Amino acid sequence: MQNEEPQLSEQDSLRLITEMIQKAKKSYHDTGISALLWGTAVFVASFVTYLQLEFDYKLPFDIWLIVLFAILPQIVISLRESKFRKFRSHDDIAIDTIWIVYAATLFGLMIYQNTVPGVTLKLIHIEGWQMMKHPLNATVPDEPLRPFAPSITSIFILIYALPTLATGIIKQFRPMTIGALITYGLFIVSCFTENKYDMLLSAITALVCWFIPGIILRKRYLKQKKVNV
Numbered sequence: 001m002q003n004e005e006p007q008l009s010e011q012d013s014l015r016l017i018t019e020m021i022q023k024a025k026k027s028y029h030d031t032g033i034s035a036l037l038w039g040t041a042v043f044v045a046s047f048v049t050y051l052q053l054e055f056d057y058k059l060p061f062d063i064w065l066i067v068l069f070a071i072l073p074q075i076v077i078s079l080r081e082s083k084f085r086k087f088r089s090h091d092d093i094a095i096d097t098i099w100i101v102y103a104a105t106l107f108g109l110m111i112y113q114n115t116v117p118g119v120t121l122k123l124i125h126i127e128g129w130q131m132m133k134h135p136l137n138a139t140v141p142d143e144p145l146r147p148f149a150p151s152i153t154s155i156f157i158l159i160y161a162l163p164t165l166a167t168g169i170i171k172q173f174r175p176m177t178i179g180a181l182i183t184y185g186l187f188i189v190s191c192f193t194e195n196k197y198d199m200l201l202s203a204i205t206a207l208v209c210w211f212i213p214g215i216i217l218r219k220r221y222l223k224q225k226k227v228n229v
Contacts, residue, residue: 032217039133039211041070042160053165053196091170102163109159113152120147153198154190157183165210175216180206 041209048063124147131145161183168177183205190198 020065030217031221032219035145035210035214035217037070037214039206039209039214041067042206043203043211046199047207050196050199050203053199067133088221093165095170098163100165102159104160108157109152109155111218113149116149117147151191151195151198153195153202154187157190157198157202159203160185160205161187162208173213175213179210179213182208 045064045067048059052063121130131147132142133145134142139141161180164176164183165180167173168175168180186201186205190201193201
């Protein structure tokens with residue numbers, strides 16, 4: 001006689017599902033540190049760049065290197081948090097994928113920003129001509145103009161909003177959703193402003209997209225941690 005598999009009652013099934021949901025919630029620790037890290041790095045880099053353009057001074061190093069260096073602590077944070085994440089939901093996988101694609105796109109845009117103007121200058125020199133800046137004031141002589149990507153900061157602002165809005169909608173986290181919508185508005189404004197003000201708008205974007213939501217996430221995490229202790 002074959003052994004029959006035990007059948008779960010409706011109450012047992014409901015209890016099992018509830019336990020799995022609770023286990024998934026407890027294993028996912030969104031500490032808010034990553035949002036605070038990137039919000040701080042992008043805010044400082046953008047705001048300092050705005051100050052340099054506004055007051056016509058230059059630091060002895062590229063302030064945007066702090067954004068590059070932020071990658072190292074981000075890797076450490078991700079590895080530490082992965083140790084506590086015993087369960088990955090479909091939402092978690094989707095969000096991770098979105099942010100990976102976002103990071104790849106951002107990296108590509110940085111390459112474009114730093115490579116295309118120099119390559120363009122070489123190509124037009126090979127063709128035997130160059131771009132010139134022709135002032136409307138006839139008393140000021142023309143001068144060579146180096147190619148550049150117009151309103152590149154506006155494109156960065158637009159890209160900042162994409163993964164933030166997706167995360168806010170998937171996780172039903174209103175601070176990120178609202179921050180992303182504000183960022184789309186800032187992008188539209190940046191299309192009508194000069195570069196130094198674009199940097200100021202970029203600093204505001206870092207606050208509403210990541211820093212402020214990061215503070216909220218951090219407070220929620222610490223509160224939940226006290227409850228689970």
